[in-house]
Amino acid sequence: MHPTTDPTTIGTPGQPWGPAEKAQWRALQTRRRSYEDEVASKIRALGDRFDIAAYGELDYAPDGRYPLLAVLSRDWDERLPCAVVTGGVHGYETSGVHGALQFAERHAATYVGKINLLIAPCVSPWGYERIHRWNPDALDPNRSFRAGSPAGESAALLDLVAPLRGKVLVHIDLHETTDSDETEFRPALAARDGKPYEPGEIPDGFYLVDDSEHPQRGFQAAIIEAASKVTHIAPADARGEIIGSPWDRWASARASPARATSPPPRSIPTVRAPRRNSATTPRPPRCVQGSTTPWPTRPEPPPSSGARTLYAFRHRPGRVPCINT
Numbered sequence: 579m580h581p582t583t584d585p586t587t588i589g590t591p592g593q594p595w596g597p598a599e600k601a602q603w604r605a606l607q608t609r610r611r612s613y614e615d616e617v618a619s620k621i622r623a624l625g626d627r628f629d630i631a632a633y634g635e636l637d638y639a640p641d642g643r644y645p646l647l648a649v650l651s652r653d654w655d656e657r658l659p660c661a662v663v664t665g666g667v668h669g670y671e672t673s674g675v676h677g678a679l680q681f682a683e684r685h686a687a688t689y690v691g692k693i694n695l696l697i698a699p700c701v702s703p704w705g706y707e708r709i710h711r712w713n714p715d716a717l718d719p720n721r722s723f724r725a726g727s728p729a730g731e732s733a734a735l736l737d738l739v740a741p742l743r744g745k746v747l748v749h750i751d752l753h754e755t756t757d758s759d760e761t762e763f764r765p766a767l768a769a770r771d772g773k774p775y776e777p778g779e780i781p782d783g784f785y786l787v788d789d790s791e792h793p794q795r796g797f798q799a800a801i802i803e804a805a806s807k808v809t810h811i812a813p814a815d816a817r818g819e820i821i822g823s824p825w826d827r828w829a830s831a832r833a834s835p836a837r838a839t840s841p842p843p844r845s846i847p848t849v850r851a852p853r854r855n856s857a858t859t860p861r862p863p864r865c866v867q868g869s870t871t872p873w874p875t876r877p878e879p880p881p882s883s884g885a886r887t888l889y890a891f892r893h894r895p896g897r898v899p900c901i902n903t
């Protein structure tokens with residue numbers, strides 16, 4: 579670990595960080611790549627085929643202002659269902675950012691007339707530039723998707739999709755496991771929260787996280803089967819788990835027949851969605867520009883059964899990775 583970015587030296591062991599410690603942490607973060615050059619300009623270039631929504635702007639002075647951009651199906655058809663793809667909720671999970679971009683560039687056009695697409699390739703641009711999972715306030719945007727969110731990244735995305743409530747058939751949220759999780763980010767999390775660091779295992783391969791309250795096993799299995807044609811599927815660890823949750827042996831076995839030594843159990847364990855941390859004190863988000871809401875109609879009330887969120891992880895060989903989804 580680079581000494582100047584070692585977060586475990588900040589604060590007092592056993593005590594959560596306060597504002598001074600968070601400021602100290604932020605001062606250590608340096609810009610390591612350009613969101614504008616690598617992401618925003620590529621999103622704008624899609625404007626010849628798609629509508630581009632500037633759904634907010636994050637003012638993180640003195641580091642700069644970050645436009646939040648999403649790609650939308652042109653000729654949005656209210657009669658069609660909607661699919662949402664998000665990447666870079668954790669800015670350091672690079673493959674999700676560029677996977678979402680490449681999906682928009684190469685494949686999204688094939689869905690014209692079939693489904694409305696909303697693609698937000700990089701939810702956390704400040705974290706993308708600094709290759710970090712938190713925002714400048716040391717908040718994890720993926721633990722901040724709630725009303726009155728203290729994270730501008732999360733608040734802006736929630737505002738963007740609010741009018742689509744009840745219309746989203748599927749949401750694929752692209753994450754990645756990185757090898758820096760066990761060396762940097764999980765130790766930082768422990769230091770920030772004043773808790774002991776407990777080593778974990780990083781899965782090697784593609785895996786999905788289902789919603790344990792609304793499991794979609796057939797859909798999950800289909801995704802695993804399709805992904806197995808282009809990459810390897812993560813096996814369970816020695817405890818039969820992936821990132822601390824039960825491994826759905828059946829879904830993975832379909833993609834790896836050699837592991838299928840017995841029929842699927844009657845009750846298939848499902849990988850849990852991670853618990854949200856709601857302990858952070860909310861404060862106004864820093865999204866300083868209102869959403870340029872592209873939706874032509876008023877939002878509808880939520881149905882009794884909402885959209886499902888899937889967390890897709892893609893291991894990139896040589897750049898392993900994030901345990902907390």
Ligand SMILES: [Zn+2]
Nearest residue numbers: 668753754903
């Ligand atoms: Zn993540």
